[in-house]
Amino acid sequence: MHIGFLACPETMPSAGTRRGDAFEHDLQMAALRPAIEGRRGTLTEIEWRSPREAFAGVDLVLLGTAWDYQDHAAEFLAALETLEEAGIAVCNPPSLVRWNMDKRYLLDLESKGARIIPTVWANNPGLADIEQALDRFGCETIVVKRQVGAGGLGQHLFSRGSLPADEWTMGRAAMIQPFLPSIKDEGELSFVFIDGRFSHAIRKTAADGEYRIQSLYGGKEAKFTPQPEDISQAASVVAAMPGGAPLYARIDLIRDVAGHLMVMEAEAIEPFLYPVQGPELGESLASAIESRL
Structure with a gap:
């Protein structure tokens, strides 16, 4: 199998100047490449704007680290649809990407029983x-x-x-x-799912004087063991996504002042999946990809 891993100019290893969080691209590749190659497959990094010829022989593309898509949403979606129309499997598929692009998807999740932050x-x-x-x-x-x-x-x-x-x-x-003050206390809790099955969970905390938990702003992450009811709540969010279980998803939750977990994001486009905190991620994802092909 030949797998394409979509990236953007600032995360590609060949970029002259890379994003401050481009090391996360490298971590995901380091986890996935040996697992794919161990199944006699190949994994190729491809800038998502590349011409159709760059995808010759590719069986499936992962949306990877296309982390500039939000400024080019229509172009990005059109590129994914073109690949799908050419017979290449796209994970996650354009139909789910379209739903997940605009944060109003949270209203859809709320209508299905998810607790979301008042907005x-x-x-x-x-x-x-x-x-x-x-x-x-x-x-x-x-x-x-x-x-x-x-x-x-x-x-x-x-x-x-x-x-x-x-x-x-x-x-x-x-x-x-x-x-929500819990972002500075407990932090944001992320639950990673592969093919609808729980993989691992991460606690993300902000740097001193900051509220954003991403590594771009000095955020830190650590593995943690969630309670079964918390995993169940995150799994119910995955189950509420349209189109059946996605190949991968990351559900980001945060506690309100009453201690209830609320959905901050349901990431199904290009989330970082924290392979360091989930050392089995590469094998799990490669196995799920192989089963889809």
């Missing part, structure tokens, strides 16, 4: 929207995120004592949520 959805929020959200949530601090976004990029943190300027606008569709 105000706004096409292009400004100061008035921020003030109204603070009042609506009865909180001191809120987070503004892109509706189509990834990696914590383009986020804003505002409080009653630190509001944006009168003329400020987000410039794009956004989601406004109350800031």
Whole structure:
């Protein structure tokens, strides 16, 4: 089997200047490549904008580290659909990517029983929207995120004592949520699933003076053993995704002030899967890929 691993210019090893978190690309490749090669397969890194000829002989593509897709959503989706139309298996498939791109998928999960963070959805929020959200949530601090976004990029943190300027606008569709203090205490909890089966869990915490938990901002991660009921809650989110069990998914949860786990993200496009904390990831993913071919 010949597997393509999609990347973006800043994560490709050949890039002159790589993203600060490009080492995560290398970790995933180091986990997956020997597992694929152990099954007499090959694994090739391919920049997702590459012409069709670059995918000659590829049986299946993984969305990998296409971490600039949020700024080129329509182009990215069209590229995946072109590959699928050419008979190449795409994991996860374009239909799921389309659903997962816009964070409004959280509303779909909520309708199926998932607990999500209270959210105000706004096409292009400004100061008035921020003030109204603070009042609506009865909180001191809120987070503004892109509706189509990834990696914590383009986020804003505002409080009653630190509001944006009168003329400020987000410039794009956004989601406004109350800031949950557990992100600094317990951290964000991520549950990795391969073919619908739980693989491993990670606790991600922010650096001092920071609230974002991604490695780009100094975030740290450690393996942890979740309670069975927490795994079950994360698994129910995977089961609620359209199209059946995806090849891979990462469910990010956070506790509210009452101690309930809430869905922060259900990542089915290009999540980092934390192979260091899940040493069996490479073999599990390779086995799942082989079964799909």
